[in-house]
Amino acid sequence: MTQWIDAHHHLWDLNAVSYPWLMARGVERFFGDPTPIQRDYLLDEFRSEAEPCGVRASVHIQVGAKNGLDEARWVQSVADANRDWPMAQVVFCDLTSADLSAQLDTFQSLTTVRGLRQIVGRAPGEDAQTGTNTLLDSAAFATGLQEAGRRGLSFDLQLIPELMEKTARVLAQAPETQIALCHAGSPHDRSPEGLRDWAQHQRALSALPHVTCKLSGLGMFDHTWTPDSIRPIIETCLDQFGPDRVMFGSNFPVDKLYGDYATLANAYHDLVPVEAHQAVFQDTAARFYDLQLPQAD
Template identity: 70%
Template structure:
């Protein structure tokens, strides 16, 4: 079973996404105008099925009402039993009402984990203030509660935050963590990639952390297979065959390429004898996703 371990869906008539519908400003990932429209399961699967993918993991994507988004994804999954679909929802792990929020999420059968973004991009993090989570004892307590419940945590951050994050995660060794977008190597110069690879070692050294080959176009909108090859190779080397997963990050990464181009590049860069693990088995095990 091949799995896309990181994608999004949205129905703009069902859920409101303030970041997506904002007008007049480009984000670190580019101009969202082309994706300011419904992106539903039929469109996603039409692309994914061409490459043998037959199940997927939906990742929260900044809905105004995160619980409403999670419930909508649950409805999509129930309406499409032929397509195994599980989800990672948003939850504020520093909230005083964390237990209540997690109880509500866990009432949904598709919930496998939560994501609270720690870092998006240097140009935006100062405005969002999410970097401060790493020094918040409530956030650490929240991670421990997520682990206690048997949920996973999807981690999105930038290389500059990896050292502090590794220190936090080392205190929750039982928590299964998926590093989104290879840790967002935003500086694609030789010096920048060297620094990212060094910081990445602090996370890859933790046996409970896995890595997603996803979102590599967000900081390089003219990416090619050749230019992402060092990133993919570093992730494969550091995390090994059993801790790497493929994710398309569609429709966000559709701003820079089509699904076929993206998948072909990843399929070429990952060794043939690792394909079963990276394109399916690891995600199936990590997210408990069954055909």
């Protein structure tokens, strides 16, 4: 049986690290009402949900801490205290920073760090008010992407379909930097027309050999999702990228707002063709994030 890697999840200890969005009460987010998850979410709880589904290792993704280095050091401490659970992490770093090289030196002193994330786009409405779409016009951002690749660091890319062609032109300037497309490119319009447009836009990214796709976060724009409603997204990603460039991620605890882990895992298990299971649920993530799974029992 394939041992799964969850390639996209979050943890937080509100007493250890400051997360402004988790402290802000009554603020609706692009994915809905965060109130139920505005509490500690620690590794023990995540493991209690993921392990019964066959997950044996994971990748922690930065999640809006006030200070990215504080978060990264805390995640490192969690990994150090739980050696039986292989966990890599992707940290927040502003690639346009004047002191980028020094920041990356510090991050790379942490053994769990594999990559960086700086969100390009979340959702049209939220981006219009607080978004960072303008990163795509920054020469420093493109240079930062190149520096990440020179250092062997990957980049987790979160954006919306409308930005994909423009982003592809930026990514083409950093061919050595491995890119993980978060949340299947955030197809926020789930109408037949919206999914058609998303699939068309995504071809600009799937055509780049250094871009890998995460099947994650699909509940954020479909709060009553069913296997049938996410089927076309999974099928399109597998068709465009191929199983060797597709990996599973739960996006817990954010997607916990819309279903339990077992329901999510079972849906993916059934929707991904059996012959693609080894790649999608283990090998792609293990290779991309350089994760060693524990020996099977």
